[in-house]
Each structure stands twice: as C-alpha cells, then as structure tokens.
Amino acid sequence: MNDVARLAGVSIKTVSRVVNDEPGVHPSTAERVLAAIDQLGFRRNLSARNLRRGSSTGTIGLVLEDVGNPFYSGVTRAVEEIARLRGRQVISGSSDEDPGRERELALEFCSRRVDGLLIVPAGLQHSYLVPEMRAGTPVVFLDRPAGDVVADTVLVDNIGGTVEAVTHLASHGHRRIAFLGDAPDIFTANERLRGYREGCVRAGIGYHEELVAMGPHDESSVRTTLQRLHGMREPATAIVAGNNRITVYILRSLADVAERPALVGFDDFELADLLSPPVTVIAHDASALGKAATDLLFARLDGDNSPPRRVVLPVRLVPRGSGEVHA
Amino acid sequence: MNDVARLAGVSIKTVSRVVNDEPGVHPSTAERVLAAIDQLGFRRNLSARNLRRGSSTGTIGLVLEDVGNPFYSGVTRAVEEIARLRGRQVISGSSDEDPGRERELALEFCSRRVDGLLIVPAGLQHSYLVPEMRAGTPVVFLDRPAGDVVADTVLVDNIGGTVEAVTHLASHGHRRIAFLGDAPDIFTANERLRGYREGCVRAGIGYHEELVAMGPHDESSVRTTLQRLHGMREPATAIVAGNNRITVYILRSLADVAERPALVGFDDFELADLLSPPVTVIAHDASALGKAATDLLFARLDGDNSPPRRVVLPVRLVPRGSGEVHA
DNA sequence: GCGCACTATGACAACGTTGTCCCCCAGCGG
DNA sequence: CCGCTGGGGGACAACGTTGTCATAGTGCGC
Structure with missing residues (x-):
C-alpha cells in the first residue's frame, strides 16, 4: 500500500479510501491510484485489515x-x-x-x-x-x-434409526437379528446399539449379547463375525450395520455367499439402489x-x-x- | 497479552518471551506469566504474529x-x-x-x-x-x-486412459463403441474424447461422430442418448463413460435393461466391484x-x-x- | 473581501505481536 | 572500591491496515 501511495503520489490513507470505496476521493485521484494498484499487482492484506478493525x-x-x-x-x-x-x-x-x-x-x-x-x-x-x-x-x-x-x-436420531431398523426386520419375520457396530466409545455407535437393544425388546425377540459385535471393524473382522453368526445353532437371519463403512464390509464379505441374511445399513450411500439386492438403509442427510x-x-x-x-x-x-x- | 502482562506484573515483551519459549526469563517470572495466561485463557493472535514477523x-x-x-x-x-x-x-x-x-x-x-x-x-x-x-x-x-x-x-493420463479403454473393448470384439463425455470445454473431457478417437483409429474401427455424445449430462440426457445408441441401424455394443458421474447415470439407466452393452468407466468408484456385473474402469488415484x-x-x-x-x-x-x- | 461550508487529502495513532536495543543490578576479579 | 560481565527485563518501533482528526483549498453568499 505504501508502494502504491508512492507511485500514485498520494498518502496511504487515500489509497485505503480507494481500496475501500470510501467517498471523498476525487475521481482523477482514484484513477491514478487504481492504475498504480494495477501496475504493482497490489492486494490488500486481510490479516492487517482484520487486526486493525478488530473485526x-x-x-x-x-x-x-x-x-x-x-x-x-x-x-x-x-x-x-x-x-x-x-x-x-x-x-x-x-x-x-x-x-x-x-x-x-x-x-x-x-x-x-x-x-x-x-x-x-x-x-x-x-x-x-x-x-x-x-x-x-x-x-x-x-x-x-x-x-x-x-x-x-x-x-x-441414532436410537430411533436402529429401533426402526430392527422393527422393520422383525415385521418381516426375523427373530435372530445381529448388530455390527463401530467402537462402543464412539457416541453414535453406542446410541445405535441402544436403539438396537430397545428395538429387540419392543419387537419381543429379546436382546442377545451373542448377536452383537462392536468394533473397531475392518473387512476381515467383519468377515470373521459373519462366519460366527452364520455358524450358530440358531444363525442370525438378519443384520443391522452400524455405519456406511461396516455396510460395505458386509456387502464385500457376502459377495460370494449364496444364502444371504437380510440387511439394513445405517447411513445411505451412493449406488445402494443399484446393488443386487438393493440395500435397505436408515438414511439421514x-x-x-x-x-x-x-x-x-x-x-x-x-x-x-x-x-x-x-x-x-x-x-x-x-x-x-x-x-x-x-x- | 497486555492483560496477561498487567496481571503478571511484567512487560508484554516478557510475556512474548514466555509464549515463544525464548531464553532469558527467570523461572519464577515465567511461572507467574503462565499462571496469568491460564487464568485469562489467553491465546496468541496468529494474525498479528504473522503480520509482525512478515513470515x-x-x-x-x-x-x-x-x-x-x-x-x-x-x-x-x-x-x-x-x-x-x-x-x-x-x-x-x-x-x-x-x-x-x-x-x-x-x-x-x-x-x-x-x-x-x-x-x-x-x-x-x-x-x-x-x-x-x-x-x-x-x-x-x-x-x-x-x-x-x-x-x-x-x-x-486422460488420453492414454481412453485409448486403453477403447483398445480393451475392441480386443473383445466390439466395433461399435460409443463415448459419453462431459462438456467439451472441460479440459479432461476433451482429452478423453481425443483418446477415444485415437483408440478407435488405432483399433481400425474408425471414428464415427454419431457414436459420441458430449455433455453436460444429467440422468435424463444419458437415458435419451442410450436409447438413441440402441436404436441405430448398427447399435453400439459397448460404451466408454467419460467420468464417474456419467458412469453412474449409465448404470442407473441400464438397471432395467436386459441386453446391456459392455461398459468401461473413467474414474474408479467405491462398490464398482460389487455391482453386477462389476464395472470395469480406468482408475487413477x-x-x-x-x-x-x-x-x-x-x-x-x-x-x-x-x-x-x-x-x-x-x-x-x-x-x-x-x-x-x-x- | 470576508467568513463559511464543504471537498479532498494527509498526519498520526492504534490493532497485537515481535525484533532491536538499551538499562539495571548482582557478582566478581583486581 | 572500581569496573566489567552477564543475566533478566523493559521501551520502542515496526508489520499493513483503518479510524480520527486536522488542514488546505475552493466556491459561494453577503
């Protein structure tokens, strides 16, 4: 700004006025200043401005x-x-x-x-x-x-979401519904677990610890869990996935499995509708x-x-x- | 910083020294300053610092x-x-x-x-x-x-990518390969079109204008284009999609179509491997x-x-x- | 011609820091 | 007791702006 002022032959205050479109600058002066700004490629320093204005x-x-x-x-x-x-x-x-x-x-x-x-x-x-x-x-x-x-x-509404997921699956006849959630110290994971539990109780199918697997999950832990759930005396016939990543891990793990459990995933994701079968989700925006x-x-x-x-x-x-x- | 200095009974320069871990401050003074900083919840203003240091x-x-x-x-x-x-x-x-x-x-x-x-x-x-x-x-x-x-x-390597896509499709016997690209004033779209054209020429199947549809595309324009390509006297048997969005539009449009053309999409995307059939892509990271x-x-x-x-x-x-x- | 209002402009301080330089004082050797 | 040294600390300017206030010049009415 100093340089601009010197080049235009005015004080820095006048340059400031031009830059800020303040009134009271003669058009011809303003023009000279603008020319100088252009020539020097001057750009006002926002840090300094904000510092000064306290704004x-x-x-x-x-x-x-x-x-x-x-x-x-x-x-x-x-x-x-x-x-x-x-x-x-x-x-x-x-x-x-x-x-x-x-x-x-x-x-x-x-x-x-x-x-x-x-x-x-x-x-x-x-x-x-x-x-x-x-x-x-x-x-x-x-x-x-x-x-x-x-x-x-x-x-x-994490709780409401998993309650609805369980209710929905139970209404289609499922009594052995599993839940794969993220690490339980993550708030959302914990809430979704609570909703799952409440949904089970409301649906009258009871809460069974062995049907729950909290994370952290990766693809291989999900695969192992699914095998465990499938190998039970009373296998899980449906799964609620605790978030979009887990849903994807489940889909990958089940890709080559013939007899698939029902699945509802928490979080919507692109292309969910194009998979076969299309994936039912708890969507939020x-x-x-x-x-x-x-x-x-x-x-x-x-x-x-x-x-x-x-x-x-x-x-x-x-x-x-x-x-x-x-x- | 002023307030801190006043509370600690020192000058602001000394506070500055403490904040910046500069030597030459008596431990007991430093402690007093730190206590004041804590009490006032002081946090140094980075804008002012950078302004002053010109750094x-x-x-x-x-x-x-x-x-x-x-x-x-x-x-x-x-x-x-x-x-x-x-x-x-x-x-x-x-x-x-x-x-x-x-x-x-x-x-x-x-x-x-x-x-x-x-x-x-x-x-x-x-x-x-x-x-x-x-x-x-x-x-x-x-x-x-x-x-x-x-x-x-x-x-x-946009050009190399579509050259490879066309070459790949031609090697599977396709001679009528279509290209759906983004608006031609977008650099990547234009490059990919050039690669497509070069690929066609190299594969000896010739470049046919009627097989190309540049955007901007949305789901309905893609649907219309696919119908046109399908209704030709010599229909397109394969498609190269110019980017991930167009690939998805194509997949949606083809969801309920029995006889699908071959498809190679530019850009990889999550779940491409889980669709049926899994989607072949030109991937870049x-x-x-x-x-x-x-x-x-x-x-x-x-x-x-x-x-x-x-x-x-x-x-x-x-x-x-x-x-x-x-x- | 004088005072007044008004326009165009500039000088200066201040925002919150830090760099430079200077000062005070204790300790120490001679 | 004097001077020197060095550690601890402060005063002041400056970074690039803008707000406040002052000032010079201009035109106008009386």
Whole structure:
C-alpha cells in the first residue's frame, strides 16, 4: 500500500479510501491510484485489515473426522455453501478420531481467530474450549455431543434409526437379528446399539449379547463375525450395520455367499439402489446436518444468546430390497 | 497479552518471551506469566504474529470443483495430510465449474496471504494470477492445466486412459463403441474424447461422430442418448463413460435393461466391484494426484525455482466384468 | 473581501505481536 | 572500591491496515 501511495503520489490513507470505496476521493485521484494498484499487482492484506478493525476474520473452523469419508465431505460441502452466502471461508481439518488431534486443530483455529467453530468430537474432553467460548467464540458440535461442556449440538436420531431398523426386520419375520457396530466409545455407535437393544425388546425377540459385535471393524473382522453368526445353532437371519463403512464390509464379505441374511445399513450411500439386492438403509442427510449446524452457528454470530440448543434430525428407513427378505 | 502482562506484573515483551519459549526469563517470572495466561485463557493472535514477523501465514489455499464429489474429497484429504506434516492448515472452496467463482476464491485466498495455491481450474483465464505469482506465491494446477499462464501442473493420463479403454473393448470384439463425455470445454473431457478417437483409429474401427455424445449430462440426457445408441441401424455394443458421474447415470439407466452393452468407466468408484456385473474402469488415484500437487507446491516453498513442471500420472485399466463382455 | 461550508487529502495513532536495543543490578576479579 | 560481565527485563518501533482528526483549498453568499 505504501508502494502504491508512492507511485500514485498520494498518502496511504487515500489509497485505503480507494481500496475501500470510501467517498471523498476525487475521481482523477482514484484513477491514478487504481492504475498504480494495477501496475504493482497490489492486494490488500486481510490479516492487517482484520487486526486493525478488530473485526471478524471471516473464517469458520471445521473439525471433522475425515474429509475423505463421503458422509463428512457432504457435511463439508453444506457448511461451505452457507459460509459462502455469509461471506466466510472455511478452514477444515480431519481428526481421524484422535482427541489430541481434534484439540490441536480446534485450538489452532482459535489462534487464527476464526469467527466460529464446528466440531465433530473425537473425544469426550472439551473443557479446553471453555476459555474460547467464554471469550465469545461460538462452538457447535455436530454428529456427536461434547463431553463436558454445554453447547449447541446437532445430532441425528441414532436410537430411533436402529429401533426402526430392527422393527422393520422383525415385521418381516426375523427373530435372530445381529448388530455390527463401530467402537462402543464412539457416541453414535453406542446410541445405535441402544436403539438396537430397545428395538429387540419392543419387537419381543429379546436382546442377545451373542448377536452383537462392536468394533473397531475392518473387512476381515467383519468377515470373521459373519462366519460366527452364520455358524450358530440358531444363525442370525438378519443384520443391522452400524455405519456406511461396516455396510460395505458386509456387502464385500457376502459377495460370494449364496444364502444371504437380510440387511439394513445405517447411513445411505451412493449406488445402494443399484446393488443386487438393493440395500435397505436408515438414511439421514449429511447436508442437512451441516446446514443445521452452520445455521445455528450463524444465529449465534448474529447475536442469539438463548440457552444452548440440541437439535436432533430425523432419519428415515428407505426400503430397497435387502431388508425385505423374509426369514 | 497486555492483560496477561498487567496481571503478571511484567512487560508484554516478557510475556512474548514466555509464549515463544525464548531464553532469558527467570523461572519464577515465567511461572507467574503462565499462571496469568491460564487464568485469562489467553491465546496468541496468529494474525498479528504473522503480520509482525512478515513470515508465512501457515495456510494453503485449495480451490476445487466440489468437495462433495468423492474424487475431490480424496484429493482434499491427501492435500490436508501433507499440509499437516508441514505445519500448514488448508483453506478450501468449491468453484462449481464457475470460472468467476474460482477467481474470486483464489484472489480471496491471496488476500489472506496463503503460502501457496492449489487450483483445479474451472476456466481458461488465469492471467489474474500473474501478479500473485510474480509476488512469490507458488501456484500448482491440478487435474487440468491453466489457460494462459505457465505454471506447475499435475494431470492424469486422460488420453492414454481412453485409448486403453477403447483398445480393451475392441480386443473383445466390439466395433461399435460409443463415448459419453462431459462438456467439451472441460479440459479432461476433451482429452478423453481425443483418446477415444485415437483408440478407435488405432483399433481400425474408425471414428464415427454419431457414436459420441458430449455433455453436460444429467440422468435424463444419458437415458435419451442410450436409447438413441440402441436404436441405430448398427447399435453400439459397448460404451466408454467419460467420468464417474456419467458412469453412474449409465448404470442407473441400464438397471432395467436386459441386453446391456459392455461398459468401461473413467474414474474408479467405491462398490464398482460389487455391482453386477462389476464395472470395469480406468482408475487413477485421487490421493496420488493431491499428493503430487502438494509435494510440488512444497518444493517451491522450499526454494525450488526450476522451470515449471508438468507431471502426468498414469492410469490403469481395472477389468472387473462389464468391459469383458464379448460383442 | 470576508467568513463559511464543504471537498479532498494527509498526519498520526492504534490493532497485537515481535525484533532491536538499551538499562539495571548482582557478582566478581583486581 | 572500581569496573566489567552477564543475566533478566523493559521501551520502542515496526508489520499493513483503518479510524480520527486536522488542514488546505475552493466556491459561494453577503
């Protein structure tokens, strides 16, 4: 800006005025300044501007588990979309389910003075955010609740989802319904397990520990589990999968199996309708999740200081074939 | 920092020393300062720090087409991974194939003084980046080349890919091979068309305009095209799909068709192996693309000022079934 | 011709840091 | 007792902006 001022033969304040479209600059002066800007390729330094104005940095921090996972990339897309409408950029990072990494990312974002934080919690410890929140940085947790702070949270109806999955399978005559879920210390996995259990009880088929296998899962652990379930005296005739990855592992493991159990997967995924049989899922909308959380965040930025809210988004069962196989 | 200094009864410079682990602070003083920092929840303002030090902002700007697309979210993940190892955050944005939006994002990132830019070009005009590049911001284009500037570029072997697809289909006896590609003003679409044409010529089956349908495509345009191809006097017996979205549209359109043409899709996608028949694809690695581009960027940041490079990543044909149907 | 309003412009401080330089004081050798 | 050394700490400027206030010039009414 200094260089521009020198080249145009004006003070830096005048350059500032031109750059910010402030009134009170003579057209011919403005023209000279613009020419100088063009010639030097000047671009105003946003850091300095925000520092001086003490105003928003125009950024939102997003901490999620893994941008590579289609579910979270859908969330990211929705967040970005709304942030754009409100003139903000998104800085994001993946925690890979590591609480330390989550914390590191969130605090780094705070150091950059993001206007707000969206976090998919990896751990249960979030008191490290208390100073930031007290300092006025709004924080919204999504997909999972925070461990030890009270804050806005957007969840999906995990319990309702697995209740519905079990009810649906039971209505098709299944009495031996298995559940393959993610690691039980992950909030969503635990909730889905609770829903599964409740569904079993409601359907009058009872909860049987041996039909449950919690993760962490990979393709081979899923394969082993399926063999175990198949080899029982009373084999499982249906399976509820706890998330999209597990559903895929199950599909791969069953690819060369003739007699397939019924299957309902949690999370919808692309091409589920083109498999044979098409896969019945508990669907929920990644972009709705991202949108709800971002809307909440912006409401806070707009001055809403009502007590923290907890929003639970509905899920819906999409019957496609794999879950409508009779026992 | 001012408040911390006051509370600890020292000067702000001493606080700065403590925060930066600089030597020359008495342990007891440091302790007092740390206590004050803790009590006030102080976090150093990175913007101010970077402004003062004139150093890197520790950020990388990433402009891509759509984070929601699994291919680009794979790229994003790889970029993030490497940036993390090098202590950088990633700021990203989706252009949605809109050159204006791409430009807006890139320039906004420049205003934020990112250390470098990774761009999946939406348009052909990139001279707007010349001042930034001259000012020392390294820029790497990925997936597509820049329009009118010379810069580092990482591409995949689009031409080789479709040549191989056509050759493969011809070797299974197909002589009427169709090509459904994206809008021809998109670089990759155009390259893939060229490869298709070259493949046809090499295979000695000739290039026939009526077998080509360039986009933009949606599900219904693909459906119409397939009907046209099927209704010809000499119908197409095989199809090459220009990208993952088009492949999926084709699969959906063919879901209820008895007599299916052979199919090879460009871009691999999850579950391609579980469809029936499993889908043969020209695969290339999103994370390899992201990694190559980011490595190149960091090389520039490390001072490499050799002439701009153009890296072309190989593709490989993955035969799974849909492309091995004999004519 | 004088004062007044108004326009165009500039000088300067400040945002929150850090780099440079300087000062104070204790300890020590002569 | 003097001077020197070195450790601990502070004052001040500067990074690139913008907000505040001042000022010079211009035109206009009386």
